[in-house]
Amino acid sequence: MFISCKKAGELASESHDRKLSVMEKLSFKIHLSMCKICKVFAKQYELVKEMTKIINKKIEDGEPIGPGLSEEASQKIKIKISSYKEE
């Protein structure tokens, strides 16, 4: 149940490529609840994922990845950052 920071980091990056098992997700969550460093890391990772999603959507919609992105992305980042502060 208890995993190392290294393992938590691995799970964070693997969650991007594959579905984690219930056990893995649980271990990861428990680790994040105890480890501030990994919590920050996981949030940054989420942010990167969010950015990737926005860029991918732009590409799918055939929209230019220009000023429009930075505006939308910075808006998303602002929301994310304010949600971090609430904790």
Ligand SMILES: [Zn+2]
């Ligand atoms: Zn950790």
